[in-house]
Amino acid sequence: MRSIAVIGYGVVGSGVVEVIYNNAEVIERKLGEKIEVKYILDLRDFPDSPYATKFIKDFNIILNDPEVSVVAEMITNAKVAYEYTKQALSAGKSVVTSSKAVVAQYGAELLALAREHNAAYLFEASVGGGIPIIRPMHQCLAANEIDEVEGILNGTTNYILTKMFREKLSFEDALGQAQANGYAELNPAADVEGLDTCRKICILASLAFGRHVYPDRVHTEGITSMSLQDMDNLNQADMTVKLLGRAYRKGDQLFAMVCPCAISHDHPLANVEDVFNAILVKGNATGDVMFYGKGAGKLPTASAVVADIIDVCKNGDRSKDISWKAVDVEFVSDYQLEKTAFYLRTEVTDRRKALNYAKKLFGNVRVFDGAENELCFITETALENQLAGKLEAFSQSAEVSAVKNKIRVL
Amino acid sequence: MRSIAVIGYGVVGSGVVEVIYNNAEVIERKLGEKIEVKYILDLRDFPDSPYATKFIKDFNIILNDPEVSVVAEMITNAKVAYEYTKQALSAGKSVVTSSKAVVAQYGAELLALAREHNAAYLFEASVGGGIPIIRPMHQCLAANEIDEVEGILNGTTNYILTKMFREKLSFEDALGQAQANGYAELNPAADVEGLDTCRKICILASLAFGRHVYPDRVHTEGITSMSLQDMDNLNQADMTVKLLGRAYRKGDQLFAMVCPCAISHDHPLANVEDVFNAILVKGNATGDVMFYGKGAGKLPTASAVVADIIDVCKNGDRSKDISWKAVDVEFVSDYQLEKTAFYLRTEVTDRRKALNYAKKLFGNVRVFDGAENELCFITETALENQLAGKLEAFSQSAEVSAVKNKIRVL
Numbered sequence: 001m002r003s004i005a006v007i008g009y010g011v012v013g014s015g016v017v018e019v020i021y022n023n024a025e026v027i028e029r030k031l032g033e034k035i036e037v038k039y040i041l042d043l044r045d046f047p048d049s050p051y052a053t054k055f056i057k058d059f060n061i062i063l064n065d066p067e068v069s070v071v072a073e074m075i076t077n078a079k080v081a082y083e084y085t086k087q088a089l090s091a092g093k094s095v096v097t098s099s100k101a102v103v104a105q106y107g108a109e110l111l112a113l114a115r116e117h118n119a120a121y122l123f124e125a126s127v128g129g130g131i132p133i134i135r136p137m138h139q140c141l142a143a144n145e146i147d148e149v150e151g152i153l154n155g156t157t158n159y160i161l162t163k164m165f166r167e168k169l170s171f172e173d174a175l176g177q178a179q180a181n182g183y184a185e186l187n188p189a190a191d192v193e194g195l196d197t198c199r200k201i202c203i204l205a206s207l208a209f210g211r212h213v214y215p216d217r218v219h220t221e222g223i224t225s226m227s228l229q230d231m232d233n234l235n236q237a238d239m240t241v242k243l244l245g246r247a248y249r250k251g252d253q254l255f256a257m258v259c260p261c262a263i264s265h266d267h268p269l270a271n272v273e274d275v276f277n278a279i280l281v282k283g284n285a286t287g288d289v290m291f292y293g294k295g296a297g298k299l300p301t302a303s304a305v306v307a308d309i310i311d312v313c314k315n316g317d318r319s320k321d322i323s324w325k326a327v328d329v330e331f332v333s334d335y336q337l338e339k340t341a342f343y344l345r346t347e348v349t350d351r352r353k354a355l356n357y358a359k360k361l362f363g364n365v366r367v368f369d370g371a372e373n374e375l376c377f378i379t380e381t382a383l384e385n386q387l388a389g390k391l392e393a394f395s396q397s398a399e400v401s402a403v404k405n406k407i408r409v410l
Numbered sequence: 411m412r413s414i415a416v417i418g419y420g421v422v423g424s425g426v427v428e429v430i431y432n433n434a435e436v437i438e439r440k441l442g443e444k445i446e447v448k449y450i451l452d453l454r455d456f457p458d459s460p461y462a463t464k465f466i467k468d469f470n471i472i473l474n475d476p477e478v479s480v481v482a483e484m485i486t487n488a489k490v491a492y493e494y495t496k497q498a499l500s501a502g503k504s505v506v507t508s509s510k511a512v513v514a515q516y517g518a519e520l521l522a523l524a525r526e527h528n529a530a531y532l533f534e535a536s537v538g539g540g541i542p543i544i545r546p547m548h549q550c551l552a553a554n555e556i557d558e559v560e561g562i563l564n565g566t567t568n569y570i571l572t573k574m575f576r577e578k579l580s581f582e583d584a585l586g587q588a589q590a591n592g593y594a595e596l597n598p599a600a601d602v603e604g605l606d607t608c609r610k611i612c613i614l615a616s617l618a619f620g621r622h623v624y625p626d627r628v629h630t631e632g633i634t635s636m637s638l639q640d641m642d643n644l645n646q647a648d649m650t651v652k653l654l655g656r657a658y659r660k661g662d663q664l665f666a667m668v669c670p671c672a673i674s675h676d677h678p679l680a681n682v683e684d685v686f687n688a689i690l691v692k693g694n695a696t697g698d699v700m701f702y703g704k705g706a707g708k709l710p711t712a713s714a715v716v717a718d719i720i721d722v723c724k725n726g727d728r729s730k731d732i733s734w735k736a737v738d739v740e741f742v743s744d745y746q747l748e749k750t751a752f753y754l755r756t757e758v759t760d761r762r763k764a765l766n767y768a769k770k771l772f773g774n775v776r777v778f779d780g781a782e783n784e785l786c787f788i789t790e791t792a793l794e795n796q797l798a799g800k801l802e803a804f805s806q807s808a809e810v811s812a813v814k815n816k817i818r819v820l
Contacts, residue, residue: 019553019695029620030552030731124550130696132542132550140534140542142440143429143716210439268702271681285429285713286540289703292678293696303695306553314731321440321724 001034002313005062007084008075009042009055012098012125015302016072016309017051023306031310038068059084063091070312072305073097082106089113089121094316096308098125098301104199108212108326115323120316122308127153127200128277130300131293135311137207137281138322144283146208148248151279152272153200155295156184156191157223157243161260162273165231165240171224183275183296193222194243194258201245204279205256206324209249213256217332221259225405230345233368233376234262234407240270241407248282253333262343262409336385341409344391345376347402354399361390375400378409411444412723415472417494418485419452419465422508422535425712426482426719427461433716441720448478469494473501480722482715483507492516499523499531504726506718508535508711514609518622518736525733530726532718537563537610538687540710541703545721547617547691548732554693556618558658561689562682563610565705566594566601567633567653571670572683575641575650581634593685593706603632604653604668611655614689615666616734619659623666627742631669635815640755643778643786644672644817650680651817658692663743672753672819746795751819754801755786757812764809771800785810788819 006013020027020035028034039062040054049055062068071088075081078101085095085102089110097103102110103123114121124134128151137146152158156178163174175192178184190196198220205213223243234241239262247256263270268290272278277295282288294300348354354375358365362379370376379387395403416423430437430445438444449472450464459465472478481498485491488511495505495512499520507513512520513533524531534544538561547556562568566588573584585602588594600606608630615623633653644651649672657666673680678700682688687705692698704710758764764785768775772789780786789797805813 023553023555023695026555027553130693131699132546135550136542136546139721140545140714140717142720143433143437143713145433145436283540283713285433285709285716287704287707287710289541290701292700292702293698297697299695300697303553303693304550306695307550310552311549315725 001036002031002069003036003038003067004070004072004309005039005041005068006037006072006074007041007059007062008073008081009040009044009046010074010076011298012301012305013040013042013072013074015298016074016305019299019302019306027306027310031313035309035313038065059087063087068093070094070096070309072309073099074305075099078102078105085110085121086113089117089119092117092119094120094122094312096122096305096312098123098305100126100196100199100203104202104215107203107206108324111323120312122312123203124308125301125304127203128279128291128293129295129297130304131277131279131291131295133204133279133291134207136291137204141281141283141286141289144285146281146283148282149201149204149208149279150244150246150269151201151204152242152269152277153197153245153279153295154191154243155275155277156188157197158272158277159183159275160192161223161226161241161243164226164228165235168228170228171226192224194220197243197245198258201247201256201258204245205247205254207322208247209254210324211331212324212326213247213254213332218256218258219335223260226260227345227405229370229374229376230343230405230407234343236368237366237378238265239263239409240265242269242272244269250333253331255333255335255338257335260407262407267410336383336388338384339381340384340387341381342379342387342391343376343407343409344379344403345374345405346394346400347373347404348375348399349373349401350399351375354397357397357399358394361394411446412441412479413446413448413477414480414482414719415449415451415478416447416482416484417451417469417472418483418491419450419454419456420484420486421708422711422715423450423482423484425708426484426715429709429712429716437716437720441723445719445723448475469497473497478503480504480506480719482719483509484715485509488512488515495520496523499527499529502527502529504530504532504722506532506715506722508533508715510536510606510609510613514612514625517613517616518734521733530722532722533613534718535711535714537613538689538701538703539705539707540714541687541689541701541705543614543689543701544617546701547614551691551693551696551699554695556691556693558692559611559614559618559689560654560656560679561611561614562652562679562687563607563655563689563705564601564653565685565687566598567607568682568687569593569685570602571633571636571651571653574636574638575645578638580638581636602634604630607653607655608668611657611666611668614655615657615664617732618657618691619664620734621741622734622736623657623664623742628666628668629745633670636670637755637815639780639784639786640753640815640817644753646778647776647788648675649673649819650675652679652682654679660743663741665743665745665748667745670817672817677820746793746798748794749791750794750797751791752789752797752801753786753817753819754789754813755784755815756804756810757783757814758785758809759783759811760809761785764807767807767809768804771804
């Protein structure tokens with residue numbers, strides 16, 4: 001029997017305990033022994049829980065118990081999660097986690113600490129919920145140079161975009177439905193402003209390219225400016241909009257970015273709808289490989305955590321395999337030096353004059369029908385910094401009162 | 411440095427050598443040491459190969475060389491592959507393979523032999539080419555009871571069905587194009603008659619459910635009866651046709667089958683086109699997870715073989731993890747005891763009379779427009795053995811001259 005501790009008894013934490021006991025039989029078959037949750041650490045009280053006797057409030061009990069070799073960390077507060085993880089690893093206990101904020105910010109450091117103490121630090125559940133992605137990328141594609149990773153990494157925003165596209169709901173109404181269905185937090189900022197996607201693409205990029213990519217180095221835009229008009233226009237051009245996290249190799253440099261992207265309907269990610277996530281990995285030998293499933297949710301995420309627990313129990317400090325370097329030099333390239341095209345929605349005072357000016361600035365633009373006070377168009381492809389300069393000039397012209405949305409066209 | 415032997419220098423075998431040397435840098439980074447191909451066994455001569463000095467014809471050289479701990483088996487002839495695999499495992503050498511025929515028929519035996527001799531037997535490349543599926547199913551979904559596996563497992567047939575559906579090519583023309591593009595063998599029987607798909611679903615089902623599922627126990631139908639008329643009719647009903655391998659748990663029994671299936675356009679597998687494969691796995695905690703990519707091809711398949719080589723070099727006899735029982739009792743249930751609906755294309759002498767009889771037999775049928783001498787319809791859902799009995803009666807009636815195609819509607 002293997003004793004573990006669960007720290008943080010929220011949605012995922014309680015799911016982990018549930019999966020361990022509900023699927024005890026298959027777990028024992030895989031592992032060759034039982035897993036027992038010896039402690040559950042949480043500041044709150046759960047007197048009615050069937051596991052009431054396991055609850056503790058003092059982390060030192062776990063640290064000082066030699067029977068506990070694995071800690072499953074599912075603490076919402078990233079600072080506390082980081083501190084507890086450091087203490088557990090330093091005590092030689094392996095840690096498995098679903099906390100993307102911690103891995104994205106401190107992954108290199110915690111992986112090094114784990115290695116130093118012959119412990120493992122695993123985080124399959126931090127990206128894509130129950131979708132296997134960390135281990136397949138690391139092990140199954142081990143013979144590949146990975147050239148690119150991109151994906152729909154946040155279920156909440158994908159649900160909102162799908163509702164807007166399919167059911168013509170406004171952004172606000174779609175967000176409201178997401179909240180009503182439990183897919184979005186009361187404060188949805190981390191989702192709709194792209195931060196959650198940013199953390200996940202940082203983890204995937206660090207793993208794929210071997211150097212830590214920090215979230216604050218990755219230009220991130222959310223979906224709060226999306227309108228039905230945009231959806232409609234792009235649909236006319238045979239495209240849909242998805243919030244993508246993207247990272248690809250450029251010689252010694254790395255391009256990484258999070259933003260809503262207009263993609264053609266035959267793009268492999270175009271049909272990924274609702275709360276589903278999908279991650280596309282390009283290997284130099286294997287070509288395109290895609291992983292698809294529900295990217296969040298209590299049991300999917302918990303089952304990924306438990307798979308990591310089983311791996312640690314079986315293989316000990318195998319996380320020595322996974323590591324990436326914390327490097328000082330700047331290797332994330334300036335996203336403005338990439339080529340792109342913009343879809344733009346602007347408010348204008350004189351549509352004809354504004355259109356003439358747009359053509360002068362952006363070349364052969366594709367214009368969408370619209371109201372007299374609105375001008376929507378797709379620019380030609382150019383370096384982003386050139387487009388940005390032209391957009392600045394355009395926005396300051398007398399005929400243009402506001403730029404309401406900008407979507408990159410892949 | 412780790413020395414390995416490659417046996418069988420066909421498409422995949424030569425790809426393995428290519429990946430090992432072309433991606434030597436990333437492999438060394440992952441493994442911590444170099445991989446060297448010490449021997450290549452093949453009956454043919456390759457005097458102009460850059461690896462000419464490595465070729466041998468006597469397998470005993472490999473068996474008797476203690477430096478070689480891993481054998482990569484890519485021999486086309488399954489009987490020879492099986493014999494060499496047994497000899498290598500018995501000598502304590504690990505074997506990695508892409509030979510689905512060998513794994514599907516002898517998996518349980520070879521896994522037990524590997525375990526007995528502290529060696530590994532790995533076969534990531536046997537299903538889905540470069541798509542990671544064996545390891546993710548085994549490791550990442552380890553905390554799940556797997557309820558169902560289904561997939562598009564053969565690229566050749568999917569290419570043919572896509573060409574028929576999208577470009578209105580006849581089956582024969584689509585097959586010709588597949589052959590011209592190198593996607594189909596000159597003798598395409600194993601692909602178009604479903605045997606290749608059958609072997610792959612057997613491997614996935616054995617892995618998912620822990621008991622060896624033998625190919626001859628799985629009812630298998632191919633796509634040779636498909637016509638453009640069928641594609642057209644089903645498209646009108648918002649469906650497309652895919653050759654699916656399916657296996658799911660039914661209490662203590664297992665349902666497994668290979669046949670062309672009519673699926674709705676929003677089915678997750680409906681948009682998997684051309685030579686792409688996709689595998690859908692349902693876990694009791696993680697829900698639906700899908701794996702997608704090119705299911706064949708020299709480098710994708712070779713890179714999966716090399717990932718297994720890296721795993722063996724790193725972790726030795728970890729394949730002890732993977733095993734399934736060879737059981738005598740019959741646990742694959744009779745597919746005729748499942749519920750289904752048939753799409754039928756029949757030749758008739760009197761359309762009106764035939765339709766009346768069809769309604770009498772099959773209840774509320776959905777009828778498609780068509781020529782006077784043809785009747786196409788979808789039956790109500792019923793047990794397959796009941797439908798089969800009714801179809802027998804229908805085919806023998808005076809108004810019906812032939813049943814030309816039967817597709818199960820999911």
